[in-house]
Amino acid sequence: MKLGERLKTIADMVPAGATMADIGTDHAYLPIYLVTRNVISRAIAGDIHYGPYLSAKNAVESRQLAEQVSVRQGNGLEVLSPGEADVAVIAGMGGANIIDILTSRPEVTISIKRLILQPMIAAALVREWLCINNWHIVDEQLVEEDGRLYQIIAAEQGISRQVEPVLYEIGPLLWHTRHPLLKQHIEELISHLRGVLSAMAGSTEAVNSVKYREFNGKLKELEDKLACL
Structure with missing residues (x-):
């Protein structure tokens, strides 16, 4: 098999x-x-x-x-x-x-x-x-x-x-070992979050929510990690 x-x-x-x-x-x-x-x-x-x-x-x-x-x-x-x-x-x-x-x-x-x-x-x-x-x-x-x-x-x-909260998203060992697919992985996480934020952007209530601010902060952290590679 x-x-x-x-x-x-x-x-x-x-x-x-x-x-x-x-x-x-x-x-x-x-x-x-x-x-x-x-x-x-x-x-x-x-x-x-x-x-x-x-x-x-x-x-x-x-x-x-x-x-x-x-x-x-x-x-x-x-x-x-x-x-x-x-x-x-x-x-x-x-x-x-x-x-x-x-x-x-x-x-x-x-x-x-x-x-x-x-x-x-x-x-x-x-x-x-x-x-x-x-x-x-x-x-x-x-x-x-x-x-x-x-x-x-x-x-x-x-x-x-x-660990840094953002490493729960990325994976602490994936980050520390610089896994060969790490860049692609982080790019996919960023793309997903941008999609979520874009969908929320159509609602004033959603844009003013705690979740929207949380997702925005997470996106910035992921972008910062990507820039370090």
């Missing part, structure tokens, strides 16, 4: 020998890939929807991996017992949804050693939540696939250093 760049990058962040839970597994491509390459010996693949759950189950059984990959239907971390997995992957969801999953089963979340998260939107919310809740970011990657840029965040338990 060959993975796309996004899933391959996530796979590279899973420590060898870990027991991994893939939350929102879809077709179980990630656990199948890791188990068949002997990176890990056991995985749990969970999905809330019956269709993806059935696809994952069929994919696992067709490869005779049912003893190594346990496919379960359930909402988020409800498919896990505390201590059952060392690593949890939550990829392809919105940032707010990822946070909801992590906060809904605190007894499971606290038992996990490493989180690998790939938010589709609102990555800044995820980074801020991690820092506030005693997770420190140990790796960050940017991956371009099918014309879209994806942010992937790995975090482990521990006290997190305070």
Whole structure:
């Protein structure tokens, strides 16, 4: 099985020998890939929807991996017992949804050693939540696939250093390592914010709002960071 760049990058962040839970597994491509390459010996693949759950189950059984990959239907971390997995992957969801999953089963979340998260939107919310809740970011990657840029965040338990608020948007490690796709990443963040501000500009109430001033300040910070590259 060959993975796309996004899933391959996530796979590279899973420590060898870990027991991994893939939350929102879809077709179980990630656990199948890791188990068949002997990176890990056991995985749990969970999905809330019956269709993806059935696809994952069929994919696992067709490869005779049912003893190594346990496919379960359930909402988020409800498919896990505390201590059952060392690593949890939550990829392809919105940032707010990822946070909801992590906060809904605190007894499971606290038992996990490493989180690998790939938010589709609102990555800044995820980074801020991690820092506030005693997770420190140990790796960050940017991956371009099918014309879209994806942010992937790995975090482990521990006290997190305070960072400039703008680095929640950019990614502190992406900034400090000067990731090859960093310039493109910041340009996309700027373009998105300009679009939001342009849409708000048609309303006097919106222009006078706290949010408008907040977005304007964030835009200036991002432009300043871009100018430093």
